[in-house]
Amino acid sequence: xxxxxxxxxxxxxIDLGGTTFKVGVIDFSGKLLYKSDTNTPVELGDKAVLNxxxxxxxxxxxxLKIDKKEILGIGMGAPGxxxxxxxxxxxxxxxxxxxxxxxxxxxxxxxxxxxxENDVRVAALGEKRFGSxxxxxxxxxxxxxxxxxSGIIINGELFRGxxxxxxxxxxxVIDSNGPRCNCGNxxxxxxxxxxxAIVARAEKAIKNGYKTEILELANNNxxxxxxxxxxxxxxxxxxxxxEIFRETSFYLGLGFVTLTNIFNxxxxxxxxxxxxxxxxxxxxxxxxxxxxxxxxxxxxxxILPSSLGEDAGxxxxxxLVIERIEKEEKI
Amino acid sequence: xxxxxxxxxxxxxIDLGGTTFKVGVIDFSGKLLYKSDTNTPVELGDKAVLNxxxxxxxxxxxxLKIDKKEILGIGMGAPGxxxxxxxxxxxxxxxxxxxxxxxxxxxxxxxxxxxxENDVRVAALGEKRFGSxxxxxxxxxxxxxxxxxSGIIINGELFRGxxxxxxxxxxxVIDSNGPRCNCGNxxxxxxxxxxxAIVARAEKAIKNGYKTEILELANNNxxxxxxxxxxxxxxxxxxxxxEIFRETSFYLGLGFVTLTNIFNxxxxxxxxxxxxxxxxxxxxxxxxxxxxxxxxxxxxxxILPSSLGEDAGxxxxxxLVIERIEKEEKI
Numbered sequence: 001x002x003x004x005x006x007x008x009x010x011x012x013x014i015d016l017g018g019t020t021f022k023v024g025v026i027d028f029s030g031k032l033l034y035k036s037d038t039n040t041p042v043e044l045g046d047k048a049v050l051n052x053x054x055x056x057x058x059x060x061x062x063x064l065k066i067d068k069k070e071i072l073g074i075g076m077g078a079p080g081x082x083x084x085x086x087x088x089x090x091x092x093x094x095x096x097x098x099x100x101x102x103x104x105x106x107x108x109x110x111x112x113x114x115x116x117e118n119d120v121r122v123a124a125l126g127e128k129r130f131g132s133x134x135x136x137x138x139x140x141x142x143x144x145x146x147x148x149x150s151g152i153i154i155n156g157e158l159f160r161g162x163x164x165x166x167x168x169x170x171x172x173v174i175d176s177n178g179p180r181c182n183c184g185n186x187x188x189x190x191x192x193x194x195x196x197a198i199v200a201r202a203e204k205a206i207k208n209g210y211k212t213e214i215l216e217l218a219n220n221n222x223x224x225x226x227x228x229x230x231x232x233x234x235x236x237x238x239x240x241x242x243e244i245f246r247e248t249s250f251y252l253g254l255g256f257v258t259l260t261n262i263f264n265x266x267x268x269x270x271x272x273x274x275x276x277x278x279x280x281x282x283x284x285x286x287x288x289x290x291x292x293x294x295x296x297x298x299x300x301x302x303i304l305p306s307s308l309g310e311d312a313g314x315x316x317x318x319x320l321v322i323e324r325i326e327k328e329e330k331i
Numbered sequence: 332x333x334x335x336x337x338x339x340x341x342x343x344x345i346d347l348g349g350t351t352f353k354v355g356v357i358d359f360s361g362k363l364l365y366k367s368d369t370n371t372p373v374e375l376g377d378k379a380v381l382n383x384x385x386x387x388x389x390x391x392x393x394x395l396k397i398d399k400k401e402i403l404g405i406g407m408g409a410p411g412x413x414x415x416x417x418x419x420x421x422x423x424x425x426x427x428x429x430x431x432x433x434x435x436x437x438x439x440x441x442x443x444x445x446x447x448e449n450d451v452r453v454a455a456l457g458e459k460r461f462g463s464x465x466x467x468x469x470x471x472x473x474x475x476x477x478x479x480x481s482g483i484i485i486n487g488e489l490f491r492g493x494x495x496x497x498x499x500x501x502x503x504v505i506d507s508n509g510p511r512c513n514c515g516n517x518x519x520x521x522x523x524x525x526x527x528a529i530v531a532r533a534e535k536a537i538k539n540g541y542k543t544e545i546l547e548l549a550n551n552n553x554x555x556x557x558x559x560x561x562x563x564x565x566x567x568x569x570x571x572x573x574e575i576f577r578e579t580s581f582y583l584g585l586g587f588v589t590l591t592n593i594f595n596x597x598x599x600x601x602x603x604x605x606x607x608x609x610x611x612x613x614x615x616x617x618x619x620x621x622x623x624x625x626x627x628x629x630x631x632x633x634i635l636p637s638s639l640g641e642d643a644g645x646x647x648x649x650x651l652v653i654e655r656i657e658k659e660e661k662i
Contacts, residue, residue, distance in 0.1 A: 137493070155488075157486075160595075162469035162597045165592075165595035165631075166595040168625050168628065172503070172592060173586075183625055185588065185625075187585075257502075257516065261502040262498065263497055264491075264493050265493060266493045293516075
């Protein structure tokens, strides 16, 4: 295929999560031509999940009224530990998968190249090529949610580490006396700045008798509290909620300082559900990086919100295909 | 030049420090054919320092009885912030240099390619090619001294960051309530595990009235205390000294866990003066990484002493030349 011919083709991106999966179709300019969102039938097992994905890709092709031959390749972002060379999801608690070949069934059905990569890394690729990180060669994409994950771009390339375990920034130690993390370690970044840590601060305040609007917003049921509710209370000026964000921003800032000093990135792009609290959460983080970061590195780093948002995953999964094809065909 | 011709040449490596500088000559197998160690005449200014270096390189060539034409290139590791493309040392407190062209005078005299790089990164290159990291593509070289510096190798290449500021691991935040660091931040890795932090623990213990052999070894003068003396006391079974090492190993371990989780390296190689306390300092660090590190990454990482030791700098400076020439000439 020549360069022009390739550039007219379409790319399928799949963003697979434990709750829903998204199917998108993009062109070489990163334009999202089509997107669907479907429940992931985890309870029916891996074969059912992969079949549902195939159906939804077929549906996308049908609805777009394009020929299957127009599809250049399929990229898929997924949670878990992946063997990307062999297309295997080695272990994913979210999908309840163990050693599942995610590539073979899809490749067989569509007869195009299929590539997989960790979901957060895929989102990072999307932001790098078509989002807030456009044109940057050194960037970190951070997904703030229940966990804190990252996709790190070094010299324009995705950084994976020696066996694909690189970028576990949620498990940097930022507090020598910190609380226990799900990983078994203590004082991890995500144990102090992830969603459950934010909720735990609200629960503690309520149990200690502090008056806060958070409880009302949660219909007086402490187990209904979410970071989004705490944000809502903070927006309403609730002092407890504001203090919870102040504390969270502090720990988040420590992690951002460490990342700035180690990676000297051009930008840190922040996505994930918690990043929707940007106006309250992030200004103190940016301030901390600019004052406590290492000279020069702190000056160059820009801290930006994700511009692709919810679509970073499907677009990034498409970029996975584009960049592999570019490398191989040198287009 | 053909491949064989190049491989028969010699390379000059210079390890420039604020106290002394070393000149070495190596061959393509990394063999150190010659080495000299000279006081750095910092007080005489940059021109005098560079002239002294030129004299010592001339002396090396003379003593080895080789022709100047046999020298393929000169590599130099130096402290400070470097503009490696233009050969400028932008700022080095150790050398008292501001915007000094380190390359031009040397290049003019010898008429061969001259390359510069940060001193710790150069040592990392040496360990990667000819030392403990031989054959590794993902490794971190850590220099434990007054400060804690690193040279990080990613996919076989030196990692520099967007403007050369990458790898400042001494300034990872590992303690949210930690002491102030020289950089202005709080709780930095080197403020808790660097040489001065170790000495400060001894001073504090003595001021608090603890009986320890450290003071005797320092001739009853608290300002004579060094990490080496504390190590000597610990070797003699001194309980205060052992407790100082236990605390230092704890903080060192937190930093090593963070690096393991973020970089997923094949190995972490430890050099620098403080690493001479290996038998007491490092076993608890290794134990912490193996138990508190993230699964898989903690299993693959090997923590090893530098095998080039004092020579990592001069050999690595030579490797800087070898790798540049290899890239350009594709040998």
